[in-house]
Amino acid sequence: MRTVGELIVDTLVQNGVDRAFCVPGESYLGLLDALYGRRDIKTIVCHHESGAGFMAIADARLTQRLSVAIVSRGPGACNAAIAVHTSQQDEVPFILIVGQVAVNDVRRDAFQEIDYGRMFGSIAKWTAEVTDPDRAAETLLRAIQTATSGIRGPVVLAFPEDVLTAPVAAEPVRPQSPVRGAPRAEEVDVLRRRLAESVRPLLIAGPELEHHEGRAALLAFMEAWELPAVVTFRRQDLLPNAHRLYAGDMGLSNPSSQMDLLRQADLVIVLGAQLGDITTQGYTFPTLVRPQMMLAHVHSDPSAIGTHYAADLAIVADPCELMGSMEGPPHAIPPRRANWIADLKAAQRAIAKPRHFGCDDGVPFEAVIEALSRCLPPDAIVTADAGSFAAPLYRIVPIAPPQRLLAPISGAMGFGVPAAVAAALREPKRPVICLVGDGGFLMTGNELAVALQHDANLKVILSENGIYGSIRIHQERNYPGRTVGTSFKNPDLELIGRAFGMPVARIRDVSDLDQLPGVLAPPGSAFILVQSSIAAILPRPQRLHAEAQRSA
Numbered sequence: 001m002r003t004v005g006e007l008i009v010d011t012l013v014q015n016g017v018d019r020a021f022c023v024p025g026e027s028y029l030g031l032l033d034a035l036y037g038r039r040d041i042k043t044i045v046c047h048h049e050s051g052a053g054f055m056a057i058a059d060a061r062l063t064q065r066l067s068v069a070i071v072s073r074g075p076g077a078c079n080a081a082i083a084v085h086t087s088q089q090d091e092v093p094f095i096l097i098v099g100q101v102a103v104n105d106v107r108r109d110a111f112q113e114i115d116y117g118r119m120f121g122s123i124a125k126w127t128a129e130v131t132d133p134d135r136a137a138e139t140l141l142r143a144i145q146t147a148t149s150g151i152r153g154p155v156v157l158a159f160p161e162d163v164l165t166a167p168v169a170a171e172p173v174r175p176q177s178p179v180r181g182a183p184r185a186e187e188v189d190v191l192r193r194r195l196a197e198s199v200r201p202l203l204i205a206g207p208e209l210e211h212h213e214g215r216a217a218l219l220a221f222m223e224a225w226e227l228p229a230v231v232t233f234r235r236q237d238l239l240p241n242a243h244r245l246y247a248g249d250m251g252l253s254n255p256s257s258q259m260d261l262l263r264q265a266d267l268v269i270v271l272g273a274q275l276g277d278i279t280t281q282g283y284t285f286p287t288l289v290r291p292q293m294m295l296a297h298v299h300s301d302p303s304a305i306g307t308h309y310a311a312d313l314a315i316v317a318d319p320c321e322l323m324g325s326m327e328g329p330p331h332a333i334p335p336r337r338a339n340w341i342a343d344l345k346a347a348q349r350a351i352a353k354p355r356h357f358g359c360d361d362g363v364p365f366e367a368v369i370e371a372l373s374r375c376l377p378p379d380a381i382v383t384a385d386a387g388s389f390a391a392p393l394y395r396i397v398p399i400a401p402p403q404r405l406l407a408p409i410s411g412a413m414g415f416g417v418p419a420a421v422a423a424a425l426r427e428p429k430r431p432v433i434c435l436v437g438d439g440g441f442l443m444t445g446n447e448l449a450v451a452l453q454h455d456a457n458l459k460v461i462l463s464e465n466g467i468y469g470s471i472r473i474h475q476e477r478n479y480p481g482r483t484v485g486t487s488f489k490n491p492d493l494e495l496i497g498r499a500f501g502m503p504v505a506r507i508r509d510v511s512d513l514d515q516l517p518g519v520l521a522p523p524g525s526a527f528i529l530v531q532s533s534i535a536a537i538l539p540r541p542q543r544l545h546a547e548a549q550r551s552a
Contacts, residue, residue: 013040015066020043034164052418086415088125092154093147099159100113103160128156136163145179151274180318192326194313201265202269207272217323225333228246228345233249234394234405236397248348258351295312354396362536364533381406383432389435413440421458428456436461436463464532494506497529
């Protein structure tokens with residue numbers, strides 16, 4: 001007879017989970033023992049629970065499968081909370097398994113006890129605490145179904161330590177048939193007619209298309225219908241960015257010139273995305289609550305439709321099912337649409353044009369991104385931490401599948417390095433490049449030890465300037481000259497890179513960027529330290545003032 005711990009492991013394997021990211025804890029020794037000797041699931045031991053969670057989320061982004069992190073009660077669960085929030089914001093199927101105090105101590109305020117339903121109630125799709133071993137299989141079924149269906153996201157499961165070692169007669173939970181909606185014929189007819197007639201249509205593509213079939217279907221649909229598209233926040237790898245129908249992304253603050261153009265659309269089709277804060281530029285595009293143009297919203301989860309914007313056509317269906325049922329246009333596309341497509345592409349290209357700065361306090365990191373765009377391998381996986389250093393990446397680098405971009409939609413610092421480690425473990429034959437600032441690196445850079453342990457290779461490009469850049473920008477904009485709490489002193493990062501067994505290269509001047517292709521091209525790891533300019537990222541008045549002072 002299995003233990004509950006063994007039931008959990010067998011169920012995870014049955015549902016495609018082939019690695020468990022964890023930081024060990026005495027509260028789930030029974031589950032650790034169930035992982036002993038398994039060849040069908042790898043135990044990846046991490047060094048902080050946030051790192052374990054970020055690795056699991058990055059792995060799920062790459063595989064489009066359920067991911068799992070396992071942590072201990074109390075402090076372990078608190079450290080992993082950032083991964084739960086990131087999973088929710090990034091729409092990634094993720095289960096956090098937490099070892100809990102013994103059953104007799106539950107709700108007694110025992111040592112390290114937390115009520116996880118209350119703790120994670122507003123960010124997890126579902127939380128459950130299994131105090132009856134006979135309910136374990138039922139709970140696992142619901143957890144997997146909840147995490148992987150509709151708007152995918154996090155589930156938190158707490159198992160008391162004595163429940164994990166209890167015998168259970170249940171069989172492992174096998175995958176059930178996926179729940180899918182199909183568009184109705186009359187909905188398809190209306191959309192086909194309106195799209196064929198539209199002069200200025202716009203597609204907004206989102207995370208439900210973040211898989212191989214979704215990307216292929218999206219591009220084919222756009223080309224068949226001459227339909228330009230933007231992607232949602234940090235989803236540039238849904239489409240080849242150099243394609244004439246790619247019109248850019250909905251970022252944190254798109255230029256007003258581009259937004260004025262997008263508002264001229266006469267039809268907006270949203271495929272597999274939620275119309276949330278960033279996608280709508282702070283709920284200003286389209287117009288609340290009844291958009292100024294026809295809005296067709298397609299999503300597999302009905303809760304994603306009509307939350308802020310009233311849809312003229314609300315289709316609860318898998319976006320790929322919808323695109324597959326659309327066939328080709330019933331008649332010739334309006335000739336004036338070509339002008340619309342050209343205008344959108346011109347606006348996107350203008351945004352993508354690199355800027356150049358006259359500063360002498362280091363290398364503008366935008367120059368690093370520009371250099372990277374010229375030598376990025378065609379099958380590269382790029383992971384980016386949160387921070388101002390990465391902002392040019394989303395504008396300048398023309399990502400094209402099969403290249404992948406893994407960046408935290410939640411804006412969580414510390415994501416970049418664990419994500420790169422997970423990518424290097426998952427895709428050992430592909431080049432993995434991590435872009436990270438010194439602030440984010442000092443949060444989770446210790447997870448490079450996992451790459452060292454597993455002989456995983458990755459390239460780290462680290463922007464070093466001793467400030468929390470994004471916050472400094474806001475601080476200078478709102479409180480010019482009154483900087484406090486946004487500077488810090490770094491240790492010797494070159495020594496840290498070497499301590500992790502990585503060859504180190506330094507870029508102190510723009511001329512040093514010539515060495516970047518030679519460092520990135522060979523197999524193996526590399527640690528590239530960039531002395532980054534602060535002046536280049538300051539708000540314009542402060543930047544000009546700083547440059548004037550240096551030239552005086």
